[in-house]
Every structure is written in structure tokens, then in C-alpha cells.
Amino acid sequence: MGKDTLPPTDGGDSAVPVDLKKALEERYLAYALSTIMHRALPDVRDGMKPVHRRIMHTMRLLRLNPEQGFAKCARIVGDVMGKFHPHGDQSIYDALVRLAQPFMMRYPLVDGQGNFGNIDGDGAAAMRYTEARMTEVAAELLEGITEDAVDFRLTYNEEDEEPIVLPGAFPNLLCNGSSGIAVGMATSIPPHNAAEVCDAALALIDNPEATIDDLLEYIKGPDFPTGGVLVESKESIREAYHTGRGGFRVRARWHKEDQGRGGYQVVVTEIPYGVQKSRLIEKLAELIISKKLPLLDDVRDESAEDIRLVLVPKSRTVEAELMMESLFRLTDLESRFPLNMNVLSRGKVPGVLSVKEVLREWLDHRREVLLRRSRHRLAEIERRLEILAGYLIAYLNIDEVIRIIREEDEPKQEMMERFNLTDVQAEAILNMRLRALRKLEEFEIRTEHDKLAEEKQQIEGLLGSETKQWQTVRWEVQKVRQTFDPEKNPTLGKRRTSFGEASVHDLEDVQQAMIEREPITVILSEKGWIRAMKGHVTDLSSLSFKEGDSLKLSFHAQTTDKILLLSTGGKFLTLGADKLPGGRGHGDPVRIMVDLEADQDIVAAFPYDPERKLLLVSHAGNGFIVPEKEVLANTRKGKQVMNVKLPDEARFCIPVVGDTVAIVGENRKLLVFPADQIAEMTRGKGVRLQRYKDGGVGDIKTFNIADGLTWRDSADRVHSRSREELLEWIGDRAAAGRMVPKGFPRTGKFNG
Structure with a gap:
């Protein structure tokens, strides 16, 4: 750009030349970081993205505790958007709705009242109709937030403060899972059983050197809110948890219902996590109509509160396991949930962590929260002890205190000088109510002073001992474990996803079952x-x-x-x-x-029969026997079986049906020899079957020598030669043979 093309710099607006590549890099990096940090990836410590954290914080400020009343979701969304989250109200409401859906969240954080959608994929009612409050689980996540447990930061408009992370007494990341797509990275974490996660965390506290195998004694695998059957191998599960990447195959839970007289129907009671029931039924119906499920006759949805899908087989002879196996292959009755444990480590660094690292960071966060809450409590105790010491001085000199207050112009300064009080103590005495001057108060003050002094000593002991800190964290985790104990709280605590093995049905059988x-x-x-x-x-x-x-x-x-x-x-x-x-x-x-x-x-074409053997013959007279199951190709490219080079080429492919081979050349010479002289192999050039000076193979046939050799002439008459009549043509492989017998077709073919 020349100088004369630049606008005049007279102090007004002017364009500035910018390096486009550099500008795009800077701006896109800023956008990518914003998406990663503030939208898509959860924090490993509380398992939340900013929008969920802001919803929880807002509900706490609105006092929507589990034991208190509900508030309109529109009120909650309005406060979240106005104070903390400058994004669209619908995106905030969608996040709020998901936190309340029991089929999406293993341990819902929001207790919803009204229509919050269903597993069929129907959306929630508008936010003006629905109401919400926090659940006990959400209360666990927020426990201690007012006790300086976590850092706060200014909100986007710097009018309020919001927590950077929640105290997170509940291991939310693993228990409720998370999913999100950022720029250049994504996260996908399935839900787990809280009791199992707590047991693994306790094991990690007891033995910080515990391996993944040790932790997997407790965490067996994901525990989806919709149940289902996990059909992943133990090795695959271990690898996924060790690396933080992998996947889990989940199948629908089903059972046979006897209909009498040998008839039955299959009832599906649980479907894989994240699958919409209505879409699943549509897909099944489409496959039935397009005849891709010949074993299935009909599908009915008889669901009420619980899922009940009825699958009617084509006939009572259909094998239920085979029918279900074909359904698992073609529909979402089996789905794969990916594991990509990509989270914000320490709230700042995105990275893929193993299960052990996730638990380690959560426990370290819990210890940090414990230390911060303890220091906060210690400061409160010291302030209260200071005030109580002032009260005691006042009681011991009550008459003088009253006189100073009544007669002195500046009673505060006078008391501080007379009794050597601090500013805080003098202020507390002046603010004391008259009813507190009764005689019993001194005893109560001394009792409270002693109790607080004892508590102060305990907290100082805790802050000074790492062992005691981990003992306290262990006690807190144990308390959460008891809340979700499968025996004490079967509704929330009991494992819903069970473990099974994929059916051992032959792949061939299943593929056959999918074709009418x-x-x-x-x-x-x-x-x-x-x-x-x-x-x-x-x-x-x-x-x-x-x-x-x-x-x-x-x-x-x-x-x-x-x-x-x-x-x-x-x-x-x-x-x-x-x-x-x-x-x-x-x-x-x-x-x-x-x-x-x-x-x-194409030389030959025929239906596949795995039990047969084939005789392959080239034009030059080479050949070998190959089992038919060895020639089956799984790709478009096919399978090279016979090695031939031009001008030679594969000419015949016939099933081996006897103990003898009859081969006739283009020179009309016939040779009969035992089939066992031909080599059996899976690939190759083969061995010489008949020798020629010129030309090649005319035709070939296999037969039982005891039955004799037959051929058909052009007039469709059948000719036969017994073993005795064939003696002069019987020889060894690779011989030249003799001219064909009388009556052999002029075409040189056994079939005329």
C-alpha cells in the first residue's frame, strides 16, 4: 500500500493496515479459548460448566433449598441471565431442564415441578409454566460456599460476584457425567454410581499409590440413569479408564413373555442412555416395512411411567436371541457411549485425564475446601473469643461500665483506656442489650468461651496435620457414601446398569436373520x-x-x-x-x-456353500482344490486365489463331487485320474493336470469311478462308460491322455 493511498491522519477516524493472518490467528485463538474455558469443558473439581454453576449459584441466592418452596423457572433464568450469564434465555433454560431430567441425569441437581420433557424426546413446557428448586445433591455441591471455601470473581458487568468453582462435596463429574464440543476438542463422560465412586475415592485416600486396577475393584463401569446392559469387555473398560479415552457398548434390557401354545413376545424395559424412544420405534417400523427385519412382525409401545416396548416375532419358531441380535445390529437398541475424559484440570488446563487423576484432583480440591473453611472458622472463633473476653471484663466491672456509659462524653475511648480493651471489644460492649446484664449471662459466656477455645485448638491441630486433614476428608466422603448407599437409599443408590456379554451367535446367522x-x-x-x-x-x-x-x-x-x-x-x-x-x-x-x-x-458364478470344495483349473492345464470357505471375500476388491499370468487365465471352477477327475483338452484328448493326486491349497498356481503341446483345457469333470463317467451329446442323449471301459484313459495326473471315446460330443464338452 503506497503512502498516497493512506487516509489523512488529521486526528479523525482512520484505517490501520493489519496483517490478516496474524489478526485471524489472534481472534480465533481468543474465541477457541473462550469456548474451551467458559462453555464446553467441565471443571474436574465440581464437574460443572459455567452455565450450570451459575444456575446453582442463582438458586442458592434465591433460597431455593430442597426443604423450601419452588420458584418459577422464568425467575431463575432471568436472574442467571441478568446477573451472571450474558447469553440467550433459551440456552440457560435448556441447561436448567437437563439438570432436572431423571433420564438424563443420574443424580438430578434440580427438582422440577411441571413438564420437563420425557424420554420420547418431547421438550419441556415454557419456562413461565415450570417451577424448580435444588435437590439434596445440589445442596451437597454448594455446602460451605459462604465459608470462604472457594474463590469468587467479578461477573461480566462487575456488579456482582460469582464462584469460580463450587465446593463440590459430591463427586459430580463422574457421577453425572458431562458432554460438550469445544474448538478442536470435545468431552464425553458417562454417569457413574455414586457409592462406587466414593468407595474408589476412599481407597485412593487410604492408598495414594493405588493403581487403576485397584480402583476398578470399586468402579465397575458406567451406571446410566436409563439402565441397560453393558456388554463391553473388562480389558476394554480398563483401557478406557486408564487412558481417559474409549467407549462403552450398552444394550437394551429385554425378556421373553410367554403367550401360551409356544408363542411369545419380547418386552424391552430399558433402552440405552441418550436414545429417544419415539425415534427408536420409528426406526423399527421403517425396518419392518422395508423388510430388513424378516424375523420381526410388529412393534408396540405400551409404555406408561416405565418403558415397555413389545416386539412381536414373525412366528413362534423364531429364536428370540437371534431376533434381538439382528435388532441390536440395525437399531439403537444397542448404542455406543464414547468416553473422552477431556476436562479443565485445576480449572485452567484442558487435558484428558484417567479415572485416578480425576479422583485425585477432586480429593485435592476437597482438602483445599476443608483448609479454607477451617481457616474461615478459626478467624470467626478468634473474633468471637475476643468479644467474649471483653464481655467478661464488663461483667466483672459492670457498675463502672454503666457509670462510664452514662457520664462520659466518649465512653468508648474511656473504656478502652480504663480496661485495656480493643476497639472490637469496646464496640461489642456498647452494643450489648440491657437484658444481657442478668446474672446468669456470665456463666453462659464462660461456657461458650471454653467451648470455642476447645474448637480453636482442634482446628489448629487440623491445620497443622496433613494426616488429620485426610482423615476429615475421608469422613466427609464416607458421609456422602452413606447418603447414596444402595441398601439405605435403593431409589438413588442402587446400580441401574448391569453387566452382560454380547451374544455368541454366529455373525453369519445374524446377517442371514436380517434378510427375508x-x-x-x-x-x-x-x-x-x-x-x-x-x-x-x-x-x-x-x-x-x-x-x-x-x-x-x-x-x-x-x-x-x-x-x-x-x-x-x-x-x-x-x-x-x-x-x-x-x-x-x-x-x-x-x-x-x-x-x-x-x-x-467372469468365468463362473454360484451360491456360496461353506461345506464344499472347489476344483480350480487354468487354461494351461494347472489346477488345485480349495475349500469353498477359504475363497469368500469381505471387500469389493475380492480375494486373489489362483495365481495366473497372461496369456494363461482361470477357466473352470467346479465343485468336487467324486473321487476321480476326467479332463479333456482342446486337442480332444481325454485323461482320467484319481482326485487325490491334486493338491489342496488356499492360494497358488496349482499343479499340472494334463499336458498339451498346443491349446489348453477343453472341459473338466469330477465323478465317482464306481458309477462310471457320463456325458450328454448334442441330441441330449446320455452316454456312460464304466471303469472297465475307461481303462485305456485312466492314468496319472499330468499325462497327455488319449483321444476321446466314440460318441463324445464334437463340442469337446461333457454337457454337449
């Missing part, structure tokens, strides 16, 4: 177009193909089958029969479904 079994006829054209016609069609004469195309092969299958294709390059490809295009058009090219090289073609 129907007969189909698979059609493959010469140019590689594939389709599936409904039913087992026998007359294919009416089939239409694209111009210049014709039928290559067809076979019968079921929609639950997998279709295996062998390419000329020796690669096996797998297609799901249910994924094949319908038979109304010309189908789709195989190449768009699987990765088939441009210079290769």
Missing part, C-alpha cells in the same frame, strides 16, 4: 450384466438382453445366499444375493458392484 428368505434366479449375461428374478424360474427363453448381449449362465438361489464370482484373473468376488438388482430391467454391470479389472471377465 425368498427364492431367486440369478442371471448373468455375456457382457457381465447381473440381475435376480423372483422365484426359481426354469424357462429363460423370454429373457431380454441389451443389444449384442446374451445369457451366459443362470442358477437358482435364495436372497439370504452369498453369490461367489470367479474372474479370469483367478480372483473370487462376493455379492449379497439380497443386494442384486431386480429382474425387471437388464440388471446392473458386475463391475459397478465389485472391483473387476478391465481386461478380465
